[in-house]
Amino acid sequence: MMYLQMLFTFFKIGLFSFGGGYAILAMIQQEVVINNPWLTEAEFMQVVAISQMTPGPIAINAATFIGYQKAGIFGSLLCTFGVILPSLIIMMIITISYLKLRKLGWFIQIFKRLRLLSVGLIGAALIMIMGNAVKDLYSVGIFLACFLLTWRFKLNPFTMLIAAAIFGMIFGTI
Amino acid sequence: MLLRMFFTFLKIGAFTIGGAYAMIPLIKREVCEKHAWITEEEFMDGLAAAQSCPGPIAVNISIYTGYHVRGKAGMAAAVLGTILPSTVSIIIIAMLFREYADQAIVRRAFTALNPAVVALIAVPLIQMAKKSGLSLRNAWFPLAIALAVGLLNISPVYLILLTIAYAVHEARK
Numbered sequence: 001m002m003y004l005q006m007l008f009t010f011f012k013i014g015l016f017s018f019g020g021g022y023a024i025l026a027m028i029q030q031e032v033v034i035n036n037p038w039l040t041e042a043e044f045m046q047v048v049a050i051s052q053m054t055p056g057p058i059a060i061n062a063a064t065f066i067g068y069q070k071a072g073i074f075g076s077l078l079c080t081f082g083v084i085l086p087s088l089i090i091m092m093i094i095t096i097s098y099l100k101l102r103k104l105g106w107f108i109q110i111f112k113r114l115r116l117l118s119v120g121l122i123g124a125a126l127i128m129i130m131g132n133a134v135k136d137l138y139s140v141g142i143f144l145a146c147f148l149l150t151w152r153f154k155l156n157p158f159t160m161l162i163a164a165a166i167f168g169m170i171f172g173t174i
Numbered sequence: 175m176l177l178r179m180f181f182t183f184l185k186i187g188a189f190t191i192g193g194a195y196a197m198i199p200l201i202k203r204e205v206c207e208k209h210a211w212i213t214e215e216e217f218m219d220g221l222a223a224a225q226s227c228p229g230p231i232a233v234n235i236s237i238y239t240g241y242h243v244r245g246k247a248g249m250a251a252a253v254l255g256t257i258l259p260s261t262v263s264i265i266i267i268a269m270l271f272r273e274y275a276d277q278a279i280v281r282r283a284f285t286a287l288n289p290a291v292v293a294l295i296a297v298p299l300i301q302m303a304k305k306s307g308l309s310l311r312n313a314w315f316p317l318a319i320a321l322a323v324g325l326l327n328i329s330p331v332y333l334i335l336l337t338i339a340y341a342v343h344e345a346r347k
Contacts, residue, residue, distance in 0.1 A: 017228050022298050027329070056259060088253070105345050109342070113341040124330075
């Protein structure tokens with residue numbers, strides 16, 4: 001039963017993941033933290049951090065990680081399969097039918113609207129994790145420093161996260 | 175041929191750290207120029223589909239290219255290549271994490287990693303907002319979405335379906 005639930009949940013996440021990586025975070029969090037008791041909020045943050053330091057799309061990394069935590073290697077393969085299944089079906093249909101989406105008026109309109117929606121979804125992810133992660137002077141300082149480094153000085157996310165991890169190991173208190 | 179496709183997408187998958195957008199030029203170079211599997215025109219059609227259809231862009235473009243060139247076998251080779259680096263590395267990390275997650279040094283690292291992750295989401299929010307044609311007139315829409323999903327926990331599923339329905343309605347006018 002849990003296997004089916006996991007497969008179905010990640011199928012749903014894959015089916016509604018528009019607009020790339022960050023837009024999908026809010027949905028993943030709703031599904032695996034709120035709707036299913038698979039991860040705590042702190043564990044969810046860990047998954048996001050780890051996803052950003054390893055190759056591959058966030059949706060796949062999250063699926064593999066959560067699947068492994070809940071049901072070992074089989075679980076990780078199951079969730080990964082679930083999350084890419086919608087892509088396989090939809091992209092296959094488009095490829096076979098030689099659909100030229102970028103020339104279809106209604107499709108361009110959908111894409112345009114969804115792009116604006118994606119901005120809102122990233123905002124939602126921010127709201128959902130903000131309170132848990134940025135709560136005292138220490139974390140506000142780190143947030144601001146990391147924000148400026150990546151935004152203004154174009155530091156790549158990988159380097160930034162490694163630097164943050166080392167900083168935390170030295171100065172963090174638990 | 176299948177092997178070459180597998181290894182090409184393995185390379186693409188292995189270097190997609192932190193977002194597919196940076197990888198689009200690499201994918202294009204590999205599949206259009208180096209291997210000449212598809213023409214640039216076909217790639218642009220595939221890319222438009224990959225970006226606007228659900229699922230990770232890198233996975234979508236590998237399905238498109240793989241199927242285009244060698245049917246289902248090509249698709250399987252390309253997709254496996256794309257997801258293998260992330261699946262393997264995440265499984266290894268998840269294994270290690272189970273052992274070491276409670277160690278003091280790991281927990282200390284996460285005291286700084288957590289706010290860093292928030293920053294990591296805030297930056298693309300600004301970049302996406304710029305690219306999506308956000309203005310004072312339409313800013314209410316993403317704002318409403320953010321509050322509905324982030325505070326009221328409304329599922330993005332309904333909002334996505336509503337948005338698609340509205341866009342189709344708009345286009346038919």
